Each structure stands twice: as structure tokens, then as C-alpha cells.
Amino acid sequence: MYNRMVIHISSTQLYSCFLCLMGKRLLLLFSGLLIFAVAMTGFINISRCSIIQCDKRLTPSSVASDTLKSSSVINGFGPSLPSSASVRFMPFEHAPYAVRHWDPASVRWLRLSDLPIITVSTANCTALFHSDRVERQKADTFQKTHSKTVVPTVTFVKDAFNCKQFVARRRYATSPVNREEAEFPIAFSILMFKDVEQFERLLRAVYRPQNLYCIHVDNKSNDDIHAAVRMIARCFENIFVVDQPYAVRWGTFSVLEPELACMRLLLKRSKKWKYFINLTGQEFPLKTNWQIVRILKAFNGSNNMEGTLVRFVLLIRLL
Secondary structure (H helix, E strand, O other): OHHHHHHHHHHHHHHHHHHHHHHHHHHHHHHHHHHHHHHHHHHHHHHHHHHHOOOOOOOHHHHHHHHHHOOOHHHHOOOOOOHHHOHHHOOOOOOOOOEOOOOOOOOOOOOHHHOOOOOOOOOOHHHHHOOOHHHHHHHHHHHHHOOOOOOOHHHHHHHOOOHHHHHHHHOOOOOOOOHHHHOOOEEEEEEEOOOHHHHHHHHHHHOOOOOEEEEEEOOOOOHHHHHHHHHHHOOEOOEEEOOOOOOOOOOOHHHOHHHHHHHHHHHHHOOOOOEEEEEEOOOOOOOOHHHHHHHHHHHOOOOOOOOOHHHHHHHHHHO
């Protein structure tokens, strides 16, 4: 009897201990699942924040900086940034020290000393501008025998970290030439796909603080190109980048979509501009901004549309 009682008591204790242990294990299991769920939720949120900026506010500069620091591009001047950068889908923001939009109350005009002085010793620029055939042949020969040194895209990303130094070193025109130019702002769109160096040269040539500029980088372009363009644009209050880029395919409506997106963006920013000029990253102006202003003023609200007679005749025949 005593032994059975002992056995009975021992069985009850074992059963109680078993329930206790199972309860603790279930509690630990539940706690572990809860911690795991919280951790996964945090991981998902962090992943989403790094792409669409839900909680942590990221600027183009911080993304480009973190991306460059974590990649071999900064040391090896690699061809592109990792695809995880997602720079192209980030809301565009200007830098705190961006070049201000021109104030009409300003009396500071552009001077010759503000512009870079370039000495060309390998060609007669005056003769080239006058379409001298001999000088054109010399220039063609020189280009064929002297390969151009391409500036890596990442160089523009690094240089534009400091906006003040970037604008000063690149000698951007931060004042209009005169009041006639200042009171006739122009809106530009630039659609670019490659060659940040050529794009930046074009932007520097057409830039004036009273104008407005919309930049669209093809969605098919590499992330380093998107990062470089955004880093440059953030240094100017009157330059904007399309947040949702399009994959442009020639001969389709996608060619027109970024132009319409830029028009909407430019109208949203200001309605004071007089004309809209659409460019691509592979173009370059033959006139100064003031000369363009005087030509557009002569148009008096009309447009200059180019067309080809051959296409028009074919269209008439089809009709």
C-alpha cells in the first residue's frame, strides 16, 4: 500500500511536471514564434523602406553614398552600381545648398569672368564655325587619331557630393546675362539614356537660373547613370528629375510619355516660362541662351515645327 501510494504520488508528480514542462515549452515556442514574427515584420519594413522610403527618409545623396561605399565602384571605378540601389525609384530631393532659382530683385548679371576660358590649340574654331572645308578635314583627322578620354560616371557622383564646389569648378552660369534674358524664362526637357559626361556638358551649356529643367533618365539605363544625374540635379533648385522613369522604345508611344511627364512637372513647378524646348542627351546648342530668347521672342508665341516633304507626300497617297 505504501509502495503503491508512493508510486501513485510519483505518477501524479510526473504528470504534473510533464504538464508544467509542456506548458513552458509551448510558452517558449509561442514566444519564439512571436519574436520571429516581429523580426520578420521589421525586416520587411526595413526592406521596403530602403526601396520606397516608408519610414526612414533617404535622400539621393545618402543612397548614392551608401551604395558607392558598399561596392567596388569607389575603388575600382566599376561600370555600374548594384541593382539593389533602386536609386531610380526614389523621390527626388534638392540639396540644402542647391543653386537658388533666380530672384527678379537681383541686380547681379553674368560676366565674362564667370565663364570658363577654353583654349583650343588643335583647331581653328573660327574657321570651323564658318564651315571651312580644310579646317573640318583637319578636325576630323585629329579626332580619328586622338581617342577621347571618357570620364567615368562615378566621378560625377562623387564630385556632386559637394554642390558648392561642383557648381564652382564646373563654372555654371548662376546669373542671367541681362534683364531681357531674365524676364524670358524657358522650360527644357532632356531625355537621356547614356553618357553622363555628354549630358552634363549639355546641361552646363543651356543652364540659366531663371529657366526650368526636367530630366528623364531611361528606365533601362544603369543605376550609376540614374545616381549621377540625380546627384547633379539636386545641386540646382530649378532642375527636376522624373521620379517614375519610362522604358523608352523608339517608334512607340513611350517616346512621348516622358515628354508629357516633364511638361506636367514643369507646369506644376511654375507657369511663368514662355516656351518649352525638348532635347536629348546627345544634342548641343549652337546658340547662347540669350540668342535663343531673342529668336523665341521673334516667334511671338508661334512654333517652329520641322517636317519632311517625303513623309507628307506618302501620307497624302495613303489617304
